Amino acid sequence: MEVQLNMNDEKEMRDITFSVEGMSCAACAQQVEKTLAGAEGIAEASVNINNEKGTVQYDPDIINYGTLEELVEQSGYSIKKEKQELPINGMTCASCAQAVEKNLAGLEGVLEVNVNLATEKASIEYLPNVVSERSFISAVKEAGYEVDLGSQEEGENEKTREEIEMKKSRRKLIYAFVFTIPVFILMFGSIFGLTLPIEQNIQGLIEAALAFPVVFILGYKTHKGAINSIRHGGANMDVLITMGTFAAYGYGLSAFIFDVDRFFGLAAGIMAFHLLGRFLETKAKGRASQAIKKLLELEADTARLIVDGEEMEVPVEKVNVDDVMMIKPGEKIPTDGEVIEGRSAVDESMATGESMPVEKEDGDEVIGGTINKQGALKVKATRVGEDTFLSQVIKMVEEAQGSKVPIQAFADKVTSYFVPTVIGLAALTFILWLVVGGTAAATTAVFASIAVLVIACPCALGLATPTALMVGTGKGAENGVLIRDGEAVQTMKDITAIVLDKTGTITKGEPEVTDVVPAANYDENEVLRIAASAEQSSEHPLGAAILQGAEKRGLELLDIENFSAVVGRGVKTDSEEGKILVGNQKLMRENDIDIEHLEDEVVSLEEEGKTAMLVALEGEAAGIIAVADTLKEDSENAIAAFKNMGLTTVMITGDNERTARAIADKVGIERVLAEVMPDEKSSEIKKLQSQGENVAMVGDGINDAPALKQANVGIAIGTGTDIAIESSDLTLVRGELSAVVSGLKLSKYTFSTIKQNLFWAFIYNTVAIPVAALGLLNPIIAAGAMTVSSISVILNSTRLKNKDLSLDEEDYAKVTPGKAEEAA
Structure with a gap:
């Protein structure tokens, strides 16, 4: 759910993305989003449960980082912050320390800075998604000092935060089952002839003691999340699990007073399966987000600089624009640059999806993270740090993964009412069983109502869209197809016409x-x-x-x-x-x-x-x-593929009618818009839209920017390393027209997966809750089913990684290329 407030358009608004800690389901995200969106000075707010990030557009005159932190905490959660110590060389007095402190404090995303002259260290508290170590190094350098990178403590560099969290979750899970399995043996042992020669009350105390650490200690984080949610007027998955386990444990305690079944094992089992579900869900989410990790792994660690004729190996962070680097065969190119000496073939598959190495010589552009295959190259750095192609791709993919597809608004609305509705249904189930069966049905009433609480799964609804978008955008990035916004994924499915600029799109643009x-x-x-x-x-x-x-x-x-x-x-x-x-x-x-x-x-x-x-x-x-101008090799086949997709294909050009018609006939395009000036292209798009067409415009992203903006979907093609094109919804790194087919396929597959996920999530809850209410499901099995529901949605999304986005014969076989009459 994205909320917008009416604000003065002339005000300079800022965007910020931050990580939110403590959320466990879509309802949590909605609670944070609602609080943020309702605050004065915030124009837009969006919180994504899948990547646990919030994005806010705010007025810096009204809102600051402290305000954002307070708003998130009001919702019962917290903004993820990190601390870092930087050793600084060259400070000699208090004024030096103050200068460094002032520069660091002025960085966007820095919350608190302390520079200690005695220890020669700067302690920085910051938002990790907003500012990075590279920015700190630059700020210190601007103040006239240097960060001593060599003396920084390594700590646990080899372990990511995610790996540490996974280890903790695994440990908790093992402890949970170590205590839960004995409770199960005590509860159900008599069925298999396993009984202890002790009184029932003593056995009950043992069961209660074994279940206690599982429910109250290992489940503490869940209960804390539930309390926070309730305290701030919300209700999430943690509330359902807490109610279910507390009810089961409480009913077990009542067995010491009344003649009822002991449910301690049930309470422990529900929590154990809940922890198992969280562990598997995190692991599955990790698989879904592998694309970003792979992109991060592509970054080079060091660069070989040529200084005064000598080669010197330095951390890649120390490379500046115009530095000259030597790249030997088999090495990664450290940063974006221009070849100034040498000739080689470079593997750019990570950037463009192109499997064949690309020949490079003097004057050619190279991309940081790609691999030099053959000869040695001297490269002059043109972009470093956050300006590199790879950094831009990572940023773009993260932004796309944090965006929302319009269809998710419906799921969000359902989720906002879901937990209160389930609690109501659980209460109704309990009452109806007592009405129908009297006190004799008390155990069944508790049993069924607990099952209703724990089988309901708002998580599956909350994960349906973002996991598919996460995998889809990652898959696209691997193939040089960059989705700027999740909305484009849904809009693409309604496209009826595709308008192709002639020069540089259908042709090579090299007349x-x-x-x-x-x-x-x-x-x-x-x-x-x-x-x-x-x-x-x-x-x-x-x-x-x-x-x-x-x-x-x-x-x-x-x-x-x-x-x-x-x-x-x-x-x-x-x-x-x-x-x-x-x-x-x-x-x-x-x-x-x-x-x-x-x-x-x-x-x-x-x-x-x-x-x-x-x-x-x-x-x-x-x-x-x-x-x-020469036609691109794949233009005919790509245009035939568009026709097989049912799209009306239109060529737009400034050429006269005869020239344009001749080119169109060669590639099988029937509809031509000729003699159209650059500033008239957007008007032509409007005309098509007025005729009922949903239009995708394919152009170079610069000269065609107004037309791309006017189209329902703007596709910038052949951008190379210049991917920061605001006017496009899809950015294609490769220049081949087949890349457009890949983009269309990706959007189709991603949206189809979103629909499948939502369908499964709705069907699961629609069927599972009534079955649980009828008392046909053991609550432990219900907890397991809830876990399966969430994981199945995530695993279905990961299937996108196996989809083939390339243009193959099946895509264009039905149309004979090059003949407009036959294509019709």
Whole structure:
């Protein structure tokens, strides 16, 4: 549930993500979210039970970190904080310590700083999701001092916090069953002829003593969570387990007074199975979140810097922009950079999903974390720390995993009423059994009502969406498909039309000169020289192609002045030989250039899918230059796959109708939007939407930003390391059109899994609660069933890891590529 308040749009709002400790189910998350969203100064609040994180957009004039901490604590939970000590070199007086302290305290996410001159250490309390050690090091450096990385204590670096928590949970679980199994033997031993030669009351005391540590000591965290939830007006899974175990233990105690069954084993069994469920759930969640861990493991630990001609190995955190690194065969590239010397093949599968190594040479971009396969490379660092591609991917995946799919709003609403409803049903079950069976049915009444409490599973509802989103976004990241927001996963399923920008999407975006047609009194080189001279100041890809063509022929260009680009027409400029025009027929006609004798040739070239540009010098047509862009190898098959998905495929381009039509025919696209200026693309998307289409727009994310924003789903393709594109919902690192097919498949599989999870969670509770109310289930079995319900949802989500996102023959086999008529 995402809550928005009306606030002044002009105010500068800030976003913060933090970890929340103590939550155990979706109801807990809702309680925290409700408290945060209701506070003045908070515009949006979202809390995710799956990754145990909260995200808040707030007004810094009203809200600070202390306020956020208080609000979370009001909900009965706490913000996860960490402390770190940094040894600092170079401080000599109190002023030094104050300077360091001031810089560290100014970092967003730092709660408290203490710099001790005597010990030469800074003690920092901070929010781990907001600020990192790298930021501390930079802040200290800005103050004029250095962090002594070599003297930091290693502690338990080899163990992650998660591993430590898992060990604790495993230990608690073992103790729980060590005490519970003897209680079971005492309770049910008579069935197998195992009885103790002692009085029943003595046996009851032994059972009570064995069950006590399981219910009250090992279950302390559960009961504390329940009390916190109730104290703050909420109700969560812990409340149900606490009520169930307390009721069973209390009923067992009553056996010393009344002639009723002892339920101590039942109380211990429920708690033991609850702890087992929590342990298995955490383990399963760990499997679901492996993608982030894998990404973190890709980061290099050290880099080999070249300083004054000498190689020096340093921690990767010490690499700065413009540092030169040496990367030998088989080594990880420490950080993003540009090759300045050497040639090699680099394995970029971790970043793009591309299985084949990519050739790299001078001037090529490399990605930190990828592996150099063959030759040695000298690389100049271009991005370091949190700015690297890998850091951006991790951040983007974490943000996507923390977002919500719209369908989850329904599950959230159900969850908010779920626990109170279950408590009511348990009470009703108890009353009805007593009404029907009288006091003789008291044991059955308690038995059935406890079963209702412990079999109900709000956790399955709460985990249904986030676990699928977690695995799906991780799977996408491994394949170069980055989902920016969970909402896109649901929106994608309703897409009816896909609009493809021609240049750089269907084609490679690398146009080159294919034909030079001189008019009378001119030769090819002369026409190309005139045109290239005019295009020297142009930033258009077609102009670059003409310049490249002239360079290949070694032509000497003219000096120009008064250059101007005419939108949708071409360019014009003055030169020593006269006024030059390069552009389309509209530009020529508007400047009274006679091109009648060249029109047939222009038509012929355009029908071949080439862009024909006319060249004029001093009021006279000099000739035609044709430029063509090469189709991407997978464009035809990808477009055929879109059709098999039932999507209307549209090509949008600034080219004229004939050129655009020729390209479209080659790849099997029937609908073409030609001669569309960059600023008109979003209007064309609006028109399609007004016709009832749900539109996905595929473009480069920069020139097409308004159109991507206007579309129901914006897909930025071929971004390389520049993935921070706000206008897109999906960002595709690879440039192949097949990556769009992968994105569509991923969204389809992820949303399908979400629906399966929700269906199972609803069906489970719909069937299980009535069965328990009828007294047909032992509460211990009910506790086990509750565990199975949550784990099955998580395991179903992990199946996404095995899905094939690649474009294969089955995706496009039904359509014959390259023939629009047959495709129709």
